[in-house]
Amino acid sequence: MxxxxxxxxxxxxxxxxxxxxxxxxxxxxxxxxxxxxxxxxxxxxxxxxxxxxxxxxxxxxxxxxxxxxxxxxxxxxxxxxxxxxxxxxxxxxxxxxxxxxxxxxxxxxxxxxxxxxxxxxxxxxxxxxxxxxxxxxxxxxxxxxxxxxxxxxxxxxxxxxxxxxxxxxxxxxxxxxxxxxxxxxxxxxxxxxxxxxxxxxxxxxxxxxxxxxxxxxxxxxxxxxxxGFDEYEAPLAVPVRDDRASGLTFGYIGTISPKVPLVALLDGWRIARASSPELAGARLAIYGYLGHFGGADAGFAAALERARDDGVTFEGPVSKATIGETYRGLDALVLALGTGRFVTSGKVYEYLATGVPIVSVHDPSNAATEVLRSSPAWVATRSLSPSDIAEALAGAARMSASQTDGERRAAQEWARRFERxxxxxxxxxxxxxxxxx
Structure with a gap:
């Protein structure tokens, strides 16, 4: 024994x-x-x-x-x-x-x-x-x-x-x-x-x-x-992407559940991409599952298909073991969450570990706001209206386009406190x- x-x-x-x-x-x-x-x-x-x-x-x-x-x-x-x-x-x-x-x-x-x-x-x-x-x-x-x-x-x-x-x-x-x-x-x-x-x-x-x-x-x-965040085969602390000047890539990683404000996000993205010079030629890549269970949710799939002309792509699920490789290809991260003051989400900690600028697409009263509040790489939306989401996306684009290697490392160091x-x-x-x- x-x-x-x-x-x-x-x-x-x-x-x-x-x-x-x-x-x-x-x-x-x-x-x-x-x-x-x-x-x-x-x-x-x-x-x-x-x-x-x-x-x-x-x-x-x-x-x-x-x-x-x-x-x-x-x-x-x-x-x-x-x-x-x-x-x-x-x-x-x-x-x-x-x-x-x-x-x-x-x-x-x-x-x-x-x-x-x-x-x-x-x-x-x-x-x-x-x-x-x-x-x-x-x-x-x-x-x-x-x-x-x-x-x-x-x-x-x-x-x-x-x-x-x-x-x-x-x-x-x-x-x-x-x-x-x-x-x-x-x-x-x-x-x-x-x-x-x-x-x-x-x-x-x-x-x-x-x-x-x-x-x-x-x-x-x-x-x-x-x-907190967990690191597996690929490190989460990723460098600034070399070719971001040719067009920014925003990314959402996670399950799209009915609580996620997907339609509001896509509406805000369409407005921001049409009106903000920083988002000209930018794309939004969605990674994950469309619904909690095996089959894809037809409504989510249809909404994403309609958004293809706005530079939105659905990339499907990625393995958690190698998710760091996915973060290497992104310039900004979209944290889209359901509304509720008790909602944090485990994804927020993983996002923070990367040092990549984060734009919150969730109600400001969410518990996740308290986690993000003093992050040096965070942009919040004032509400879930498409116009406010568009404004936040534009702010994240400006931060992403100008973030230096030193600023990226500082954001990563700040996030180390959240290691699981x-x-x-x-x-x-x-x-x-x-x-x-």
Missing amino acids: SARPHLLYTAWSFPPSRAGGVYRALATVNAFAESGWEVTVLTVPRRLLEESTGTDERLEARVHPRVRVVRVDADVPAFQNDISAWPRRRARHQEIWKLSDLWRDLVRFPEPNYGRWRPSLERAAEQVHRSHPVDLAIGTANPHVDFIPGWHLERRYGVRHVMDYRDAWQLDVFSGRKLITAIPAVGRWERRMMSTATEIWFVNEAIREWHASTHPRQAARMRVVPN RRQLAPRIAALEALVSR
Whole structure:
């Protein structure tokens, strides 16, 4: 038996998943492994990822060799896309079948589609603990059923556990209102699990404050553990592009979800390109997926097609492992986010690491504004009106065209504070001290 402390980490989204939360999960387990921990991960089978969000095989190669991955089956009908394999009752009466199937989740855990995973996770956590005693369990959400193994091991064996919220279970981070899925059982389960957690992590102060006011008895154990940037095969700190004088290239990298103000961005781009000399001949390259799941969203694809005459191109997804190469070809970065004072986005930290000028295309009240506020390479929009977006794009063009090598390096140095390991190091040290006692 190893003398190293043993972490059990639960994440629905884990490599080779390409879902947004996978990067925090990967960085966390790697940071613990590099700090001397043995790590076991509970996650879903590869086939489920292939049938839902899609996969990034190169990302899987970044998992630390001391991390053991245990894939726990999760029978989730929402991701079963082969209609020929459906039961006859489901194929003929989909809505009735969906309502009756929902009960399979709610009787186990109050989370549609994912609640049924609870029994399998509890069994898997026990098996891991029996074969190699667990010193600490962390679950990262969503889904929030990821918190179950830690809560279960604490209840049965006194294992310390941490709840890592990438989002929120009851709070709509865009509207600031409670989610429709925040039924009374959700509140009860959240209080139950928080009451036994050693620490509770949130990605920004606004979300932490909301939860502290909702669960005041647990506020003292709540921590802000921001997202950060990760470097893989290609460095993120890229140089100023040599041939920018022949025409600037703006870039957006990330999933285009319904919350992203894509239409407003394209309208603002059209105005700016037609009226600003700095944007003459410029192009806007969109990288990523059109929607969270495998197939491209038809509405997004149509909007991008209409914008082709304005110098907008859709380049498709890029591997996170080599994303630094993509940044080398860009002169300005577009940070387009959904509106909400609780919204930060992990992408903002990666953008900052490059030192490339950033233009914000999101509401100024977003939590991301606080991260960017003192950056030496940032241009904000006053609102999401096309004219204000156009003005911000023109300002970013001027900054991009004039940025010197020294200014680029200064922006990169300023951003080093957001390296992911720096964000995690204090918490790993504190938790290691606790379990060693």
